[in-house]
Amino acid sequence: MGLDLKPLITSTPIKLAELSGKVVAIDAFNTIYQFLSTIRGPTGELLMNGRGEVTSHLSGLFYRNVNLLAENIKPVYVFDGKMHALKAQEIERRSKLKQEAVAQYNHALEEGRMEDAVKYGKRTSVLTDSMVEESKMLLAALGIPYVQAPADGEAAAAHLTKTGVAYASASQDYDSILFGARRLVRNLAASGRRKVPGKNTYIDVEPEIIEHDNVLKETGLTHEQLVDVGILIGTDFNPGGFPGIGPKTAIKLIKENGRLENVEKVKSQLAEVPYQEIRDIFLKPEVPKSDGVSFGEVSREKILDFLCVQKSFSTDRVAGMLDKLQKAQESRSQSLEKWFG
DNA sequence: CTGGGGCA
DNA sequence: TGCCCCAGG
Structure with missing residues (x-):
């Protein structure tokens, strides 16, 4: 599970607005995985449409990215490439934990212990090839570029910050810092409140930034x-x-x-x-060969077709979010015209 | 995770 | 308004 640099590193809280106009390289697997863990129904099951197709990853990606774009934050997603052979042991360890979680999840379900079912269900998430393809499709429809990393996605994201393509790398893991990312943003999300695992309590989780130079200076x-x-x-x-x-x-x-x-x-x-x-x-x-990324327009048509027609999302909700995004973008371009005519 | 409805 | 809570798919 990444590496535990937290005790050695001081982070600074950051407002989403401070990232306005900036490119942020986002570890795609890390992010999608979190959506699969968190976005679940009352019995810990994944969100699915009528045909049994998982939609948790699409829901998370859609709402998260619309919010980022509305804040004028420019996300670039970085997908993992070939896994390093030395990582096999860690992957095996995670896979065993997952198998145990599946057993505990089913057991909790049988006994009607729903809190436990939710807890164990979160640990059973598997990221499939089709989820990756669908995620890329949605990103493309949002006009958001993605980069295929030759090897580790965190490494490629860090590289984008070194070349100046991205201002920061966004991930929950601290690996980016070891890969040399100039800046790491954690908790890059819209809502400030998050439910604490077991209890009914909430904690404030705000975005925070860690500067590579500061880490070296302080340590x-x-x-x-x-x-x-x-x-x-x-x-x-x-x-x-x-x-x-x-x-x-x-x-x-x-x-x-x-x-x-x-x-x-x-x-x-x-x-x-x-x-x-x-x-x-x-x-x-190992880093990506080409550094360039280009942002496109939001395709309302493609998004509505993919999410609402194919994946059974509510048209009202999706269209409402797209309206909100469009208004945010229009008001920004109008305020620019005030200055530059 | 997120938006939105219900409610003080 | 702001907070809590739930459904979403």
Whole structure:
């Protein structure tokens, strides 16, 4: 599950409006996966149309992106490419957790424990090829560009921030920082309130931004050293990291010893970890060949056909959202005309 | 996750 | 208004 840099990093709350006019590179799998986990019915089931086709991902993508576009934020979606062989172990671990969750979900359903069903249902999400295709179709209809990453999507998103194509990378995971993203935006969403997993309580979750330069300044580490800290804590490429070493210890060890090879405490275990290869994944990532992205117009026709005709979304709702977006865009171009005539 | 309806 | 809660597909 990504890597836990949170204790080492200070983030700054940011208003959505502060991202107006800026391009934000969004990890598509990360985002769609969250929609599949969160957007569910009262018994923890995915949203589906009459033909049993899953629509949770489309619902999330539609509402989220209309809100971003209405704020004049320019999203670029980055889709994962070929998985690195070192990630196989982490994928296997997740798949086992999913299998367990499916069993617990069915069990909870049988016993009528709906709160548990919802809880376990969230953990069973599987992202299919057709969901990816449908997501791309919807993005195209919204005029939103997407990039196919050769390898890790986070790496490609980070690259877009390095080349200046994007202002920031948006993801819930901290991997972007290790991949060298200039800025990472977390909680990029419209609504400020989120329901806490178990209870009936709500917490305020606002968008926050993490600057790569600040992370280095505050920790006093180089990018290379930060990657070593990540390897000690554990990344997707060495899940779990080194036993007994958490964020605090990891940063202390690297500050004192400069680099992984010099840390006496882990020397005996180092031979079993392909740390040089993992460093290269983060420091010399495979990136997309072409950098250009171009934004298109919102196609009301295509969206209504895809979501309402094909996927049984409510025409009133979808059209209403599109009206709202159009008004936001019109009022912006009118206020520009005031200045530039 | 999000919009919208019901309600203080 | 603002908050809570539920349906959406």
